[in-house]
Amino acid sequence: MPEALAPVDAGRFFDGASLAGWSGAEGLWSVEDGAIVGRSPGLAANTFLVSDFDLGDFRLVLDVQLEPNAGNSGVQVRSRVEPGGEVAGYQADIGAGYWGTLYDERGRGSLAAGDFSGLVREGEWNRYEVVAVGDTLKLTLNGTETVTFKDPAPVLRGVTALQLHAGGPFTLRVRVVELEVLP
Numbered sequence: 699m700p701e702a703l704a705p706v707d708a709g710r711f712f713d714g715a716s717l718a719g720w721s722g723a724e725g726l727w728s729v730e731d732g733a734i735v736g737r738s739p740g741l742a743a744n745t746f747l748v749s750d751f752d753l754g755d756f757r758l759v760l761d762v763q764l765e766p767n768a769g770n771s772g773v774q775v776r777s778r779v780e781p782g783g784e785v786a787g788y789q790a791d792i793g794a795g796y797w798g799t800l801y802d803e804r805g806r807g808s809l810a811a812g813d814f815s816g817l818v819r820e821g822e823w824n825r826y827e828v829v830a831v832g833d834t835l836k837l838t839l840n841g842t843e844t845v846t847f848k849d850p851a852p853v854l855r856g857v858t859a860l861q862l863h864a865g866g867p868f869t870l871r872v873r874v875v876e877l878e879v880l881p
Contacts (some may be wrong), residue, residue: 700752700857711751711858712874717838722747733761736870738769738862739756748787750830750858755831755880758858761823767794768770774803775828775835776856785859790837791872793863797824798837798844803842803861810845817842824872831880 710719714732727747728735736747753776764771770793777787786804791797798814801807817840819825827838833852837845860872 702752702754702855708877711749711845711877714874717747718846719750720747721750722860727776729763730871732782733871733873734860736771736860736862738865738868738870739801739832740867741862742863743864744784745850745862746779746783746859748774748779749857752824752831752855752857753879756829757862757876757878757880758828759875759877760826761830761873761875762792762794763821763823763869764867765789765821767818767820768866769793769870770796770865771868772796772801772803772856772861772863773826773828773872774861776830776853777803777859777878778856779859780804780860785857785861787805787853787856788830790826792826794818798839798842799834800837800847804828809845812844814839816841817844825830825875 723745763789772791775788779820789801791799800810829836837848
């Protein structure tokens with residue numbers, strides 16, 4: 699059962715040195731130079747690194763690299779772990795043709811999409827901000843707001859996870875810049 703993360707505990711979300719507080723397939727996830735690194739050798743099914751913490755309203759700022767940008771990944775928020783380890787819920791998408799869009803993994807599919815490829819700096823860090831307050835989720839990519847989605851059937855709490863999508867080999871790097879747990 700995920701632990702509710704209070705505003706005073708935000709520093710426990712990721713310590714920058716280990717995967718303490720996170721669970722995922724051994725051998726795929728590590729920490730290097732203060733970043734969470736997921737290496738897909740080519741996967742038959744999606745796999746996830748799941749935080750032990752449950753979040754409600756929050757502002758999460760991440761720096762993200764995807765190499766090559768042809769890979770596909772995402773940041774799950776307010777999600778749930780299903781039997782078998784799949785993660786279902788909101789996903790801030792990462793990857794060519796997906797960056798800056800909002801998807802409902804194992805649910806309703808695309809919630810808000812667009813072509814934001816011009817905002818992405820391939821081979822460099824890209825700043826991704828996810829804000830969830832009540833029934834509204836907002837995504838910002840490299841300083842440009844890409845999505846504001848008011849959900850008529852909102853999920854108000856859940857875990858955060860990083861996804862390695864099924865498909866060819868790629869590497870995902872994520873630096874947690876800031877987590878602000880909102881009251």
